[in-house]
Every structure is written in structure tokens, then in C-alpha cells.
Amino acid sequence: MNTKETMHPDCEKILFSEETIQKRIEEVAAEVDKALPHDSVIAICVLNGAVMFFADLVRKLHHDIQFDFMSVSSYGDGTTSGALKIKKDISANVKGKDVLIVEDIIDSGRTLMLLKKLLEDRGAASVKIVTLLNKPSRREVDMYSDFNCFDVGNEFIIGYGLDYAQQYRSLPYIGILKREIYEK
Numbered sequence: 044m045n046t047k048e049t050m051h052p053d054c055e056k057i058l059f060s061e062e063t064i065q066k067r068i069e070e071v072a073a074e075v076d077k078a079l080p081h082d083s084v085i086a087i088c089v090l091n092g093a094v095m096f097f098a099d100l101v102r103k104l105h106h107d108i109q110f111d112f113m114s115v116s117s118y119g120d121g122t123t124s125g126a127l128k129i130k131k132d133i134s135a136n137v138k139g140k141d142v143l144i145v146e147d148i149i150d151s152g153r154t155l156m157l158l159k160k161l162l163e164d165r166g167a168a169s170v171k172i173v174t175l176l177n178k179p180s181r182r183e184v185d186m187y188s189d190f191n192c193f194d195v196g197n198e199f200i201i202g203y204g205l206d207y208a209q210q211y212r213s214l215p216y217i218g219i220l221k222r223e224i225y226e227k
């Protein structure tokens with residue numbers, strides 16, 4: 044079945060269409076353009092989830108920007124802020140640089156809190172965060188992005204880079220995963 048043109052059968056509802064996503068990224072790119080210095084910024088794409096958002100966002104910025112890629116996850120005992128597991132590190136030296144972290148979603152906030160601290164500890168001049176999605180109802184630490192495209196409720200989100208068990212990333216829209224898929 045072609046799940047790109049019709050809704051994927053595991054998707055409960057489409058929240059944001061391709062067109063809505065592109066329009067909103069255009070607005071957020073304008074905010075980022077205004078707020079960031081126009082040279083020496085390194086944009087860090089947090090793999091794998093942010094890859095679509097990153098590619099669309101950087102093309103809508105009016106200034107050239109350096110790229111780098113990182114893959115991280117957070118783990119902890121649930122009571123402390125936990126630790127950051129680096130699965131793939133950036134190649135760039137961020138010392139003295141203005142950094143823009145590009146992330147798919149802030150859920151508990153732990154990953155971004157730890158990643159921001161790591162980049163600050165490495166001597167970045169500034170660290171700003173842009174997220175595609177924000178799930179405020181699930182926040183466990185005091186962490187917010189500087190720029191955000193859309194708020195979502197306490198539901199499992201798939202598509203446009205976001206996965207469940209490595210599936211659904213290539214869907215062009217953002218949708219809610221049916222509960223029966225992750226509760227079975």
C-alpha cells in the first residue's frame with residue numbers, strides 16, 4: 044500500500060500535513076535568522092529524528108550555516124538528571140562558536156538539557172535550541188527550546204523523521220500513532 048499519499052494504517056490521525064509543516068518552518072526560520080549571528084554558526088542535527096526538519100530548516104535560513112551531526116540518548120534512574128550516551132559525536136570543535144541544536148521533539152527534556160550542557164562545557168560561545176515539536180505535558184526537567192514549531196499533547200508522535208521502533212520516519216506528515224501499536 045502507498046502510505047505516503049494516504050494515511051498509514053497505524054496512524055490514528057494526521058496532525059500536521061506537509062504543507063502546514065513547510066509553512067511553519069518558514070516562520071521559525073525567519074525567527075532563527077533574526078536571533079542568530081549571521082556568521083560562524085554551527086547547526087547540529089540530532090540524528091535520526093531531526094533529519095527531515097534539519098534539511099528543510101537550513102534551506103529556509105537566509106544565511107549560510109555550517110552543519111554537523113550527532114546521535115545521543117539519555118539514560119538515568121528516573122530520579123536524577125541522568126547521563127548522556129553519545130552514539131555518534133560531531134566532528135567540529137565548537138569552542139568559541141555559536142551553536143544551534145536542531146532536535147525533533149522535547150519530551151522529558153533530559154536529552155536536550157544534557158546535550159546543551161555538554162556543548163557549553165566544550166566551550167561553545169552560545170547554545171540555542173530549535174525543535175520541531177514540544178510535548179510540555181511530559182516535561183521532567185526545566186528545559187525549553189528557544190524556537191519551536193508545534194506543541195503536541197501527551198500522545199506518541201510519528202512521521203517526518205520521528206519513529207516508533209525505527210518505523211514511520213519516512214512518512215511526509217506528522218501524525219499520532221495508534222495506541223494499540225505500542226500497547227500490544
Ligand code: IMP
Nearest residue numbers: 092149150151152153154199200205206
Ligand atoms: P527527552 O529526552 O525525553 O526529551 O526525549 C528524547 C527523545 O525521545 C526525542 O529526541 C525523541 O527522539 C524521542 N521521543 C520522545 N517523544 C517521542 C514521540 O512522541 N515520538 C517519537 N519519538 C519521541
Ligand code: MG
Nearest residue numbers: 089092147148
Ligand atoms: Mg531525538
